Amino acid sequence: MTARTWIRSPLAVLTPGEDARGGIVVEGGRIIELLADGAEPATPCEEVVDAREHVVIPGLINTHHHFYQTLTRAWGPVASVELFPWLTNLYPVWARLTPRDLELATTVALAELLLSGCTTAADHHYLFPGGLDDAIDVQVSVARRLGMRAHLTRGSMSLGQDDGGLPPQSVVQAADTILADSRRLVETYHERGEGAQIQVALAPCSPFSVTREIMRDSAVLAEELDVRLHTHLAETLDEEDFCLQMFGMRTVDYLESVGWLGDRAWLAHGIHFDDGEIARLGAAGTAVAHCPTSNMRLASGTCRVLELEEAGVPVGIGVDGSASNDSSNMIEEVRQALYIQRLRYGAAAVTPEQALGWATRGSARALGREDLGEIAVGKQADLALFRLDGLRFSGSHDPLSALLLCGADAADRVMVAGQWRVVDGAIPGLDVEALVAEHSTAARRMVAEV
Numbered sequence: 187m188t189a190r191t192w193i194r195s196p197l198a199v200l201t202p203g204e205d206a207r208g209g210i211v212v213e214g215g216r217i218i219e220l221l222a223d224g225a226e227p228a229t230p231c232e233e234v235v236d237a238r239e240h241v242v243i244p245g246l247i248n249t250h251h252h253f254y255q256t257l258t259r260a261w262g263p264v265a266s267v268e269l270f271p272w273l274t275n276l277y278p279v280w281a282r283l284t285p286r287d288l289e290l291a292t293t294v295a296l297a298e299l300l301l302s303g304c305t306t307a308a309d310h311h312y313l314f315p316g317g318l319d320d321a322i323d324v325q326v327s328v329a330r331r332l333g334m335r336a337h338l339t340r341g342s343m344s345l346g347q348d349d350g351g352l353p354p355q356s357v358v359q360a361a362d363t364i365l366a367d368s369r370r371l372v373e374t375y376h377e378r379g380e381g382a383q384i385q386v387a388l389a390p391c392s393p394f395s396v397t398r399e400i401m402r403d404s405a406v407l408a409e410e411l412d413v414r415l416h417t418h419l420a421e422t423l424d425e426e427d428f429c430l431q432m433f434g435m436r437t438v439d440y441l442e443s444v445g446w447l448g449d450r451a452w453l454a455h456g457i458h459f460d461d462g463e464i465a466r467l468g469a470a471g472t473a474v475a476h477c478p479t480s481n482m483r484l485a486s487g488t489c490r491v492l493e494l495e496e497a498g499v500p501v502g503i504g505v506d507g508s509a510s511n512d513s514s515n516m517i518e519e520v521r522q523a524l525y526i527q528r529l530r531y532g533a534a535a536v537t538p539e540q541a542l543g544w545a546t547r548g549s550a551r552a553l554g555r556e557d558l559g560e561i562a563v564g565k566q567a568d569l570a571l572f573r574l575d576g577l578r579f580s581g582s583h584d585p586l587s588a589l590l591l592c593g594a595d596a597a598d599r600v601m602v603a604g605q606w607r608v609v610d611g612a613i614p615g616l617d618v619e620a621l622v623a624e625h626s627t628a629a630r631r632m633v634a635e636v
C-alpha cells in the first residue's frame with residue numbers, strides 16, 4: 187500500500203470556497219492536506235499523480251439502485267409502459283433469479299458505476315425467490331472484491347396479490363423470515379463509524395408490496411439495531427391512489443403512521459408531495475433519493491428538489507434499477523438531474539456545481555455518512571478523476587461545467603479509501619468481456635418463454 191499520494195495540480199477540482207489548485211494529499215485512506223496553487227505537500231509523497239489534465243470531484247454516491255435489474259434492461263414488453271404494468275410484467279421474470287445471476291448482475295452494476303466515477307453505491311434488493319436466501323451475502327462479496335463502498339439494503343415484499351398487493355404470491359415472504367434475515371445481515375456485515383465499507387439498511391419495498399406491519403416492525407428493528415431505513419415513496423399517482431384506497435391516507439401520512447417520518451429514513455423518488463408534506467419531511471430530516479432518468483423513463487413525474495432542500499430534506503441522486511434507466515452511469519445521471527431540475531425551476535436556478543453537490547454531499551447525507559461526499563481534510567479519500575481530451579469535450583472552456591454539459595460518461599481514475607480502483611479507464615483485474623458474455627447469457631435465459 188502506498189503511504190502517501192499527491193494528486194498534483196488538477197486542471198480543476200470541486201472544493202467550493204477552498205483553493206486546492208496545488209492538489210490533494212492522501213494518507214491512510216483519508217485526505218490529509220489540500221494545497222493552494224503552487225504549494226507543496228508538508229512531507230514528501232511516495233506516489234505523485236500528475237492531474238494537470240484531470241477534473242477532480244468527490245467520488246459520486248449512488249443512493250438508489252436494483253443491481254439485479256441489469257438482467258432485464260431494455261426488455262421489449264416493458265420498454266414503453268408506466269410503473270404498475272412495468273412491474274406486473276417483470277415480477278414473473280425476476281422470480282427466476284439465481285445466486286449466480288445476482289452475482290453477475292451485481293458485478294455488472296457496480297463495475298458500471300465505478301467506471302462512471304461512483305465510489306459508494308446503495309442497492310435496494312427485495313427479491314428473495316426460493317434458493318436466493320443469501321442474496322445480500324452475494325452482494326457483499328462482490329462489493330468487497332471491487333473495493334467499493336456499498337450500502338446494501340435488506341429489502342422485502344410481503345403483500346401479495348391475494349391480500350390486495352401488486353406482486354404475485356411467489357415473490358413475497360413471511361414477516362418472520364424477513365425480520366430474522368434483516369437482523370442476521372446487520373449483525374454479520376454492518377460496519378459502523380468512519381470509513382465503513384459495507385453498511386446494511388432495512389428496506390420494505392413500497393406501500394403496494396409490503397404490509398403495514400412489516401413497515402412498522404422494520405422501523406422498530408432499525409431503531410434497535412441503529413441502522414437506516416429505505417423504501418420507495420410517492421413515485422407515481424397510482425401509488426398515491428393505492429394508499430388512499432388501501433390505507434385511507436396519503437403517502438406521508440402512511441409513512442408517519444408506521445413510524446418512518448424521521449432522519450433514519452431515505453426515500454426513493456419522493457415526487458408526489460404537496461407543500462405541507464414537504465415541510466413535514468424537512469422538519470423530520472427524512473431524505474430523498476432523486477432518480478431523474480427512471481422518473482422520465484416511466485413518466486412518473488418530477489421531484490421538487492429545490493423545494494425539498496429549502497425545507498431541510500437531504501437530497502441525493504440515484505440511477506435507480508437498470509430496468510427503468512437502463513444504465514448505471516452515475517455521472518450521466520447527474521447531468522439528467524441538472525437538466526430536469528432546470529426544466530422545473532429555470533436555467534439560472536440550478537448550476538452544474540449544485541447538481542454535483544446532490545450526487546456527493548447530498549447523497550452522503552441521505553445515507554447518513556459524514557465522512558464521505560466532500561474533498562476536505564479529514565474526509566475519506568474517495569475521488570473521481572475525469573479527462574477532458576475526448577471529442578465530446580473539444581472546444582469546451584470551463585472544465586467543471588464541461589463535465590456535465592458535454593456529457594462525460596467515464597472516469598479515467600477512481601480512488602476509494604485511498605486505493606486506486608479505476609486506472610486508465612479500466613478496473614484492474616476485471617475481465618469485462620467475459621463478464622458481459624456470461625451476464626448476457628443469463629439475461630437471455632431469464633426472459634426465455636415467460
Ligand SMILES: [Zn+2]
Nearest residue numbers: 418454506507
Ligand atoms: Zn427503485
